[in-house]
Amino acid sequence: MTESIAVTGIGVVAPNGLGTEEYWAATQKGISGIDRISRYDPGCYPTQLAGEVTDFVAGEHLASRLLPQTDRMTQMALVASDWALADADLDPASVPEFDMGVVTASASGGFEFAQHELQKLWSKGPEYVSAYQSFAWFYAVNTGQISIRHGMRGPSGVLVTDQAGGLDALGHARRHLRKGTGVVVSGGVDASLSPWGLVSQLTTGRLSPTRDPERAYAPFDVSADGHLPGEGGAILVLERASHARERGARSYGTIAGYGATFDPRPGSGREPGLRRAVETALADARVAPEAIDVVFADAAGLPDPDRAEAAALSAVFGPYAVPVTAPKTMTGRLYSGAASLDAATALLAMRDGVVPPTLRVTEQAADCAIDLVRDAAREMTVRHALVLARGHGGFNAAMVLRAPTAD
Known part of the structure; x- marks a missing residue:
């Protein structure tokens, strides 16, 4: 193994x-x-x-x-x-x-x-x-x-x-x-x-x-x-x-799975690659969708990309089936720094049993069928977290992180 x-x-x-x-x-x-x-x-x-x-x-x-x-x-x-x-x-x-x-x-x-x-x-x-x-x-x-x-x-x-x-x-x-x-x-x-x-x-x-x-x-x-x-x-x-x-080091958790895809040509009518990235990461981690306790969203902040991300999550997990958060609403999108910061945040959430909130969502769009953690942190056990990221131009990445106790 x-x-x-x-x-x-x-x-x-x-x-x-x-x-x-x-x-x-x-x-x-x-x-x-x-x-x-x-x-x-x-x-x-x-x-x-x-x-x-x-x-x-x-x-x-x-x-x-x-x-x-x-x-x-x-x-x-x-x-x-x-x-x-x-x-x-x-x-x-x-x-x-x-x-x-x-x-x-x-x-x-x-x-x-x-x-x-x-x-x-x-x-x-x-x-x-x-x-x-x-x-x-x-x-x-x-x-x-x-x-x-x-x-x-x-x-x-x-x-x-x-x-x-x-x-x-x-x-x-x-x-x-x-x-x-x-x-x-x-x-x-x-x-x-x-x-x-x-x-x-x-x-x-x-x-x-x-x-x-x-x-x-x-x-x-x-x-x-x-x-x-x-x-x-x-x-x-x-x-x-x-x-x-x-060397007796402490572990925050492990990188259990990773997947990367590229979106098809705009106007092709083909599905964006985010769902495939998620499925690849889950398969790499050898975990079923129901094992994921929380998703750290890419959270583009525009109607079409937000709808596409929510659709990908609903296709993999089911509507409103897994808590979703976007703590980058507190920092802005940090480009290459954003996803590694989300990964660090997910590991800290595992350590302390707290999922941080998404800010400023006062009326969630009806076509975004996700269980968004809003306004206040949610206390919960996190064994597996999924972190998502999309880059301008068609890049998609997904990573499954596993708590030390789940290894």
Whole structure:
């Protein structure tokens, strides 16, 4: 039988909490980190709300020499990886360097850094552009910087599948572990709320124009008019279960199943690929649909994608058959950081027996036949959780997480 892959450490940087326990405390209480963008005046943009990590000061956590070399997303990813390794009680120096890998996801790369350097190019000339621009903008930079920081020279990589990337990275990390690597640091962190980043996101037509933080981004609601962007994410430490046991590590749970699909061509009349991703993940985990205790939804926040997700869940589980939640309504959609943060949240829900709420859904759409956990957390035992993610352009990912007691 294939060996289980355990999650032994979690590091979180999120708009409603800096650090895992601060984030989790806020999320259980339904405290939102969404507000008007504060780093610049967003008045000229149709979307003016976002999930900003307002209390993150990179210089408080990282050496000053790293700051001019790195984008905000990389700074967050480095700090989250530090916290995840500390949470796992794992000193990288105690593990052979080629037995440790890094797999991250990125949806946009270092947008804020790139914007600043492009502004220098246009206003002053090429000689003023930082040499660090050559890699600070790149999709794989978080993987590279985490690898360098911790001396991790084993199998590594980056996944670029938008919102689905956070799960795809964890799924790819699991493959490396099953092939023999001892430890893989994995997850996703994005931070593209600079003006250039925001304008790029506006081109999708999926951002909510609502100006009231108490009303914007309401997935599965009759008034759903789009999502809100956010920054941050989660980095996880994954280990082969035997490796974790040998060093006496605590396990939050295991990655029991994973599935990824791609949607058919628009207008083809064929069913979207989300249901197949769910069924693939369930089959991989060797669990029946009724074993799933809660679903962490992708929650696009638009009528058609919300309806399609609800239909996929109803097809697999039956209408209103399983609790569904979308805690990303407190953070915004963090792109590559969203699904890894949902995975971390699901593991914390298993640990404490609490499913966090979905905010701002005042009137659930009649054609979304799901048991949505709304307004307040729901206390319940969680043995298996299903996490869903869809990336712009047709990417779908599903992951089944299993509590340690269910292994």
